Amino acid sequence: MRSISRREILQYASALMAWSAAGACRARIVTTPKFAANPFTLGIASGDPLPDGIVLWTRLAPEPLAGGGMPAEAVDVKWELAADDRMKQVVRRGTAQARPELGHAVHVDVRGLEPGRPYFYRFNAGAHATAIGRTKTAPAANVMADKLRLAFASCQHWEQGYFTAYDHMVREDLDLVVHLGDYIYEGGPRPNTVRAHNGPEIMTLDDYRNRYALYRGDAMLRAAHEAFPFIVTWDDHEVDNDYADDHPEDDQTRDAFLTRRAHAYQAYFEHMPLRAAARPKASSMQLYRRLAFGQLADFLVLDTRQYRTDQPCGKNRAPLCEGALDPKGTILGAAQERWMTDALDTSPSRWNVIAQQVLMAEVDFAPGPDRQYSMDKWDAYQACSRRVHKFLAERKPSNPIVLTGDIHTSWVNDLKADYRDAKSEIIGTEFVGTSITSGGDGQPMTPAAEAFLPENPHVRFYNAQRGYVSCTVTPTRWQSDYRIVPFVRKPGAPIETAGSFVVEHGKPGAQRA
Ligand code: FE
């Protein structure tokens, strides 16, 4: 992992001084707060289930789009967790402090719970209480659970549509939701959208806070968090389009960009149900982590943005240039790559799920004999990609399943030791989920995809509509159902299943269900 430079620490220290000048660091604690308006405007969330624990989240923001509207004081927030949905049998309760240096967010790491069962929770502060949320712990470590139900989603551009997909997701009976990034988008308002971003491209901590608050203003997104625990990771738009480590998209100096990244990471942590281990330090934040669901599934959650080398050969589609073949090029960084392969090598689980951002399977986007690859994906980092593919081929971790977002379309890809050899063995399956809204109303097929798909016989399914993917996992079978909303520019779209694919335990490769 890249170490944090002294300069980054100094930059962040100066940002912190702004808070401490306002008294934040020596804040008095308000135990019985009074609010001019309901402070629970951003809802509640839970996340990162353990066999004995869960993170509960909320944030006090009576003026959500204007920095939150809280004084520079710490405020007591009471929480309770119950065995029943009417909160009669409370099993844990406590008081957390919503502190100004975390935007008055609270992250309660509840422990001592029973494995593999639902729990219910709520917060209150002053005269205000939240709705009752539902969550669920992970199965015990030594248990082969008989079933896991999850959905995964990504890319929810506020301006490009309504989050109708979540309204359908909440009707499913899920153990968890995996979010693969582009939870927010950083840009300013654009013409011809269904609803507008709140202000120009975001840069400051308040900007990022206000943008998360805008997105959480959506009742369907809040309802999804209320209904299920989330496992989250980010992609680029939580900071800046197509950024790579300390390389911005925009014309910013490295110093200015790292300050911006610190603000973006801070706001991300403040709004997500993450453990304290993820709390950012200056412009760094460790988001990659492992979450186990007994012996049934391990989730390795990756961060392919923070440690990657800059995109080679420009940012568009291109033939592989020298930079793409550079042995030092990496999308994971050395520490994360080692951590991932070690985790896969020692995993006791039947299904090894790699939850990450961008296309891992090689994809040639140029019709005909030319080959062109997307420079923002694994293909642009050939050395790292080859090592990971070789690892899967040689070490054969049990049933690798890669979950991918970013590309705003649905795919099912065979992962292959050698994509250019039709006889090369299948070493895993990549399920790529489409966007919740990004890209606006879609269509099942596009002329561009019709032209490049024949170049890529390992792509088993493609669809260019919006939605999410619903998965049913048992010890013998993984099924992914591609859930599609036919439109997002108007509310009220129905849900359909555009395709269902199955991987059987010990038999690499997805088949149509
Ligand atoms: Fe996106």
Ligand code: CA
């Ligand atoms: Ca070609």
